[in-house]
Amino acid sequence: MRDKKHIIKAGYLLSYDYSYIFTSVKQIYDHVDIIVISYDENNKTWAGNDVFIPESFFSEIKSLDRQNKITFYKDKFFISGNAPMDLETRQRNMMAEKMGHGGWHIQIDGDEYAYDFKKLTQFLRKNKYLLANPEKNPINFQVDWVTLFRHDKSGFYIIEPFEEKCFLITNYPKYKYARRTNTGRTLSLKYRLIHQSWARDENEILEKITNWGHKNDFDTMKFFEFWKSINSENYTDFIDFHPLAAADWHKLSFFPAKNIKEFILAFEKKFPQPELTLDLSSTKKIKLWLKSLF
Structure with a gap:
């Protein structure tokens, strides 16, 4: 049965970097209808390594849940012998089922921060006619990542x-x-969409690259050594250095901020979210709207 009540749905995959989710949830909480947080019932990562999520995490999340929007979903997400990326995809599909049919599904990672999320949800609610007959008219939206690659005490x-x-x-x-x-x-x-990504401490990066979905996609340890070499004196030297699609990461710039909270506030001030428009012709919009009536 299609869920017509909940228009904006957000889902998180919870694992080794669970602490980042607090910053992320605070950005979106007031503007979503439901949030589902999924995690492995046997405390395993996709690579089969153990992960410890303290009980205090769940109570802290619940303390943020003023309107009872958040649901925890645990299941067997690690299966021995399967590639990490296959398991990530499987978990996303299982979580989508848990989130329910209908509505806009937003699967956001814990280290992604959707600032001025209200503007995005207003756009999605305005165009909710696109939710009719998704099997016949699937619509996907992609956004621009603001990837944070490294940090030091200055920014x-x-x-x-x-x-x-x-x-x-x-x-x-x-x-x-x-x-x-x-x-x-x-x-x-x-x-x-701000993505804290690689802007973590060394031990966190090691944990990330040994457990994430891209674990087997490139030489992660070689890239880790490169990442460690970045500093204030050489960061401008590197051009087109993404490990999978070089041109996706053209260059590095420096943004001063003491911590991630200060970064988000300063970045939003310098780069406010633009007005969002639907990149479709008027004819196509009318056709889709007419289809939504039947």
Whole structure:
């Protein structure tokens, strides 16, 4: 049965970097209808390593849940012998089922911060007619990542320009590779999503690259050594250095901020979210609207 009450749905995959989710949830909480947080019932990562999430985490999340929007979903997400990326995709699909049919599905990672999220949800609610008949008219939206690559006591080294795409929203959550659905029409939105990504301490980066979905996609340890070499004297030397698609990370710039909270506030002030528009012809919009009536 299609859920017509909940229009904006957010889902998180919870694992080794659970502490980042607090910052992320605070950005979106007031503007979503439901949030589902999924985690492995046997405390395993996709690589089969143990992960410890303290009980205090769940109570702290609940203390943020003033309107009872958050649901925890635990299941067996690690299966021995399966590639980490296959398991990530599987968990995303299982979580989508838990989130329920209908509405805009937003699968957001714990280290992604959707500032001025209200502007994005207003756009999605305005275009909720696109939610009708998603099986026949799948719609996906991708946004622009603002990737944070390294940090020191003075601030953050970030990837520019902000052109790396992130598949974030769909009305038809049938995932084929991580958040990619490979079905229907994919449209770009000029919305910026801050991704803390590699801007972590060394031990956190090691934990990340030995457990994430991309574990087997490139020489992570070689890239880790490169990452450690970045500093205030050489960060401008590196051009086109993404490990999978070089041109996606063109160059590094420096943004002063003492911590991530200060970064988000300062970044939003310097780069306010633009007005969002639906990148479709007037004729196509009318056709889709007419289809939504039947």
